[in-house]
Amino acid sequence: MIWEVFRQEAAGDYHAHCGNVHAPDREMALLFAEIQHGRRKPTNSLWVVPQDEVGEVDTDEAVFGGTTDKSYRFAQTYSVEPAAEEVEASEEEQTEAERKRGDL
Amino acid sequence: MTMDVEEVKRRAGPREFSPADDLPEEYRTAATRMLEFHANSEIMGAYLERPFIRQSPSLERKLAFSAKVQDEIGHGQLLYRAAESLGIKTREEMLSDLANGDGKFLNCFHYPMTEWEETPMIAFFVDGAAMRRQATLKQSSWEPYAHAMDKVCFEEGFHVKHGESILAELMNGSRKEQRLTQAAFEEWWPRILQFFGPTDDQSTHHDFAADVGLKTMTNDELRTAFLNSYLPKAETYGLEIPDEPRIRQNDDGTWDVVEDDLDWEEFFSIAKNEYEPGLGQINARKEAQAAVEWVREVLDDREAMAAGGHTGQAAD
Incomplete structure (x- = not known):
């Protein structure tokens, strides 16, 4: 299952799309997002959303x-x-x- | 664990708190009061200007008023969402309170507006005053409020410049137009001066809202900033500032308004939604809300169907 990841750099900023992760459930998706998208760039918060739930x-x-x-x-x-x-x-x-x- | 008020005051800064924080009820109640007032004002302002989509003297003005009214309704929706996220009141409760006369909103939107020459009093002066205040609220400690202000301020520049463009046109128009515009200015000027409320020592809600970073400037500071920008504009277009209410600029650039020259009895009866003409405004919107009740019902049914597989009616 693919989860889309939105990163907020600092408190008060907007959450902006930064990529996605493969994970079997929300708990692991949060963990993988933290590892893949929250480590190098400044991160205050991540939103993780099932790809199917994103309307376009x-x-x-x-x-x-x-x-x-x-x-x-x-x-x-x-x-x-x-x-x-x-x-x-x-x-x-x-x-x-x-x-x-x-x-x- | 719920943050205590002291911690909120210590941490208070621009965009510091979001729905992810467990904030004390005092903060959430104060923020709800501000946001609900602001949202209600957007809606009531839109209703005040709506008739001028029809009454505009040209197609360009008609398009602009139509866009503007649409924007203001949208700002109301943004702000109700930011208010709702505090968990104190739902959007439905706030809209019902506005309809039944319990919802509070800006003093200027309690007065009927019937003539074209009056439109720049709202669209330039009142919107200009509102925008001054809104620009400072980009620094509010409630992040959803600050984010709503990003979008509102993006759009609002058009409103104020459009209002100024009407004023410029009227004051460069016929003698009759100039006379009527001056008369409208004299009627609205005291209300505009009251926009920022009474002087700070009489303002009851300021201290807490400022201490927790919900707002960053006082009524007096905002009024001074507004007068410094907008009084010269009024004079540039040839409007004469009435002798009363008396206003006086101090050596440091700040302004004093002689409070006794303003009608505070009227102001506070407006604040309690007890002013007769204002009730007309409230009830006119209530009727408009009731007229489209069926639309909300259709949407609610659809939402219930998507969530539970059957309609509200089928559940009866």
């Missing part, structure tokens, strides 16, 4: 973000100076997301 939808089935122009959803569309640093930070994150989507 990908770009073959879905058009993430839709097919229409969604520029009205983004801060950079509105040509006013951000009122405060947190507004500016949000705009930077949105611009970065736009760049990663290939929309810039």
Whole structure:
């Protein structure tokens, strides 16, 4: 049985997928995950999930973000100076997301 | 073993505690109170702005308001999940309490909003104030709260800039638009000043929430940061700041608001959900919740079927 492993580097971080392990049950899956994925990189916590229990939808089935122009959803569309640093930070994150989507 | 309050205070720091920790009831209750209030406010804010999907003067504004209302409902859901993970109240209990008038939410969302010229008062000033506060909550000690704030703040920049864009358009519009916008500002300004609550010596819940790291800034600090950013904006667009309530900037950059100029009787009746116009807001949402009860029933039946192989009805 395959178990997917998600590692959290430090308390408060997100658990991010880092690989998987072969194991006959949860107890051994946790042990193997600890050995294979928790030893070299900084690790605060691991989530171990049966592979069959992971649902997936990908770009073959879905058009993430839709097919229409969604520029009205983004801060950079509105040509006013951000009122405060947190507004500016949000705009930077949105611009970065736009760049990663290939929309810039 | 359950952590004691002293240990929580000692360890308190950004994103320090997660559902994996066995936290004392005092912490979980205080965090639930904050999160439930925040979640309820997202929902009630969304209902306040929803009519403007229809009333928008252009297709662009309509799309933006539609996206924004959708975002706010989503923020409510994120926050109810973060609250639920504390084990004190379920999402259903919180939504029912909001419907029956027991759930508390932000003062500004108790007032009806009917005119287009009022929209930047919420979408720029109130959202700007909320975002100031939310940015600091990325450092909350309850990790699910901080994680919810990552997503909320990512989306919120659009809301505030869109609100500012409406304000800029109106204040560069016709004389009538400018006059109506100024009137709306004068009506909303005292409510906006009350957004951060009374001054710190009157705030009852702050000390514990700060000691355990749930929040990191005081009402006064947040109000000052807000005024320093948003007052100059109001002036830039030609809004006149009313003489009362009196506000005064100190030499160190902080602001004093003359509390006697604000209506605290109204504020505290709002806080108890006893303010008449606010009850209208609460009941309007209650009706909307009841209208889609059948959708929740269908989903619950489906969940029961997936879990136990038969529907709730079949079990009767």
